[in-house]
Amino acid sequence: MKETRKVFLLDDDDLIISMLSRSLKKAGFDVQTDTESGGALQKIKSFNPDVVMLDIKMPKPDGMDILREIQDSQIETQVVMLTSDDTAETAVTAMKLGAADYLTKPFHTDEVKIVIDKVIEKERLKQEVQFLRKAYSEFVEKDIIGRSEAIRGLLEKVDRIARARVNNILITGESGTGKEVVARHIHNLMFEQNSTGHAPFITVNCAAMPESLLESELFGYIKGSFTDAKSDKKGLFELASGGTILLDEIGEMKMDLQSKLLRVLEDRTIRRIGGKSEMPIDATVIATTNKNLSDAVGKSEFRKDLFFRLSTFYLHIIPLRERREDVAPLADHFLNIFTAKYNNPSLKGFTPEAMQVLTSASWPGNVRELKNLIERIVVLETTDMIGPEHIPGWITGGTMSNGPKPSNGFRLPDAGIDLENLEKNLIRQALEKAEYNKALAAKMLNMSYDSLRYQVKKFGLESS
Ligand SMILES: Nc1ncnc2c1ncn2[C@@H]1O[C@H](COP(=O)(O)OP(=O)(O)OP(=O)(O)O)[C@@H](O)[C@H]1O
Numbered sequence: 001m002k003e004t005r006k007v008f009l010l011d012d013d014d015l016i017i018s019m020l021s022r023s024l025k026k027a028g029f030d031v032q033t034d035t036e037s038g039g040a041l042q043k044i045k046s047f048n049p050d051v052v053m054l055d056i057k058m059p060k061p062d063g064m065d066i067l068r069e070i071q072d073s074q075i076e077t078q079v080v081m082l083t084s085d086d087t088a089e090t091a092v093t094a095m096k097l098g099a100a101d102y103l104t105k106p107f108h109t110d111e112v113k114i115v116i117d118k119v120i121e122k123e124r125l126k127q128e129v130q131f132l133r134k135a136y137s138e139f140v141e142k143d144i145i146g147r148s149e150a151i152r153g154l155l156e157k158v159d160r161i162a163r164a165r166v167n168n169i170l171i172t173g174e175s176g177t178g179k180e181v182v183a184r185h186i187h188n189l190m191f192e193q194n195s196t197g198h199a200p201f202i203t204v205n206c207a208a209m210p211e212s213l214l215e216s217e218l219f220g221y222i223k224g225s226f227t228d229a230k231s232d233k234k235g236l237f238e239l240a241s242g243g244t245i246l247l248d249e250i251g252e253m254k255m256d257l258q259s260k261l262l263r264v265l266e267d268r269t270i271r272r273i274g275g276k277s278e279m280p281i282d283a284t285v286i287a288t289t290n291k292n293l294s295d296a297v298g299k300s301e302f303r304k305d306l307f308f309r310l311s312t313f314y315l316h317i318i319p320l321r322e323r324r325e326d327v328a329p330l331a332d333h334f335l336n337i338f339t340a341k342y343n344n345p346s347l348k349g350f351t352p353e354a355m356q357v358l359t360s361a362s363w364p365g366n367v368r369e370l371k372n373l374i375e376r377i378v379v380l381e382t383t384d385m386i387g388p389e390h391i392p393g394w395i396t397g398g399t400m401s402n403g404p405k406p407s408n409g410f411r412l413p414d415a416g417i418d419l420e421n422l423e424k425n426l427i428r429q430a431l432e433k434a435e436y437n438k439a440l441a442a443k444m445l446n447m448s449y450d451s452l453r454y455q456v457k458k459f460g461l462e463s464s
């Protein structure tokens with residue numbers, strides 16, 4: 001691992017460059033900067049930084065172009081985008097393209113350091129878990145927080161699956177919805193509760209390794225079976241024996257390896273690369289993905305037989321915006337954790353207005369985004385109650401005001417909104433106001449009775 005951490009800054013604003021590079025150098029980073037993006041990629045390649053910070057808005061090629069170039073040339077670095085409020089939406093796209101995080105201008109230099117440290121730490125942990133057997137209860141919650149019907153239903157199902165000790169489980173859901181927390185929870189229920197010994201929990205990220213390496217990591221090998229096989233090596237399936245192996249991002253696994261995995265799941269045996277004998281495996285296999293696997297099957301990117309095999313025990317975690325009742329308990333939970341971690345006991349809680357704002361936000365990054373936000377607030381704000389003013393604009397962008405009825409004057413926030421959710425939310429409010437008199441609710445929304453009825457059905461808003 002490198003000793004001094006290196007950061008490369010690219011921004012056409014001299015002021016930002018000099019402010020950032022001064023404070024990062026002071027914090028012990030090795031910093032290189034550029035204000036022009038033309039030759040930036042070459043400089044990044046030769047500097048080999050841990051983190052690259054890219055301004056989104058620049059004369060072409062802009063930050064997004066450079067991000068794509070970095071991804072295309074497979075430079076191993078973490079990218080943090082620098083945005084202004086009006087490019088926040090682009091920042092979300094950037095995260096989807098593989099940026100590790102983003103910062104909205106104007107930012108506080110402490111905030112920058114936290115983000116860089118976090119990005120570096122996350123990458124370090126990711127590398128560690130790819131190759132090591134590791135219990136990582138310290139950064140994934142042990143408990144699943146939530147009171148929505150979806151979460152209660154999920155927990156019940158999880159309980160039954162764990163008691164039955166099934167051999168393989170598939171967990172799907174958008175990024176940040178808690179697939180890994182659920183996987184760990186299942187593992188704890190299955191192995192940790194009544195045993196004193198330590199059952200292994202091994203995570204393998206199927207997207208992060210080249211196929212051949214992934215195969216040898218999973219199955220192990222016999223000395224001499226290929227050039228680098230200097231001695232026998234156990235595979236992760238073997239190491240997970242008596243516990244759980246989590247195959248993260250299974251949707252990215254190559255077809256060839258998929259058929260080998262299917263064989264493992266069906267026969268419950270593995271054979272090391274170059275090995276002659278089959279060995280029984282005794283590990284629960286949990287696969288997770290944020291891809292829609294049945295779509296991937298349709299596009300012939302994922303084997304149908306493997307999909308069927310995996311989906312016998314199938315758990316889907318819905319996005320946070322579809323279970324808003326969970327926002328408050330999660331926010332309280334993270335506030336407790338971070339006020340303790342950063343020793344900030346004077347921060348007592350959220351005002352009802354702040355909680356309202358959090359509850360109606362759209363959370364494209366789901367629970368992870370909420371958790372990160374609360375951490376930032378705990379570190380950066382000196383207040384005893386968190387109010388709406390402490391919540392950044394890009395979070396509140398999708399929320400509705402309690403002010404006068406928005407009509408033609410309704411202004412689209414810079415960060416955009418989740419239109420479908422807004423619609424659902426408004427229809428629900430109208431129904432509640434009209435005490436489920438649909439004709440009245442339709443009138444409030446200036447729509448026909450029939451189209452309201454259609455929408456109510458579509459969004460599942462029938463009164464119970
Ligand atoms: N219901 C929950 N209760 C408590 N913490 C949660 C819950 N859901 C998610 N978290 C926290 O949110 C963060 C993201 O969760 P997790 O890593 O499980 O997401 P994921 O679905 O695996 O995401 P990705 O697809 O990006 O890997 C973690 O820090 C996790 O501890």
Ligand SMILES: [Mg+2]
Nearest residue numbers: 179180248288
């Ligand atoms: Mg995950």
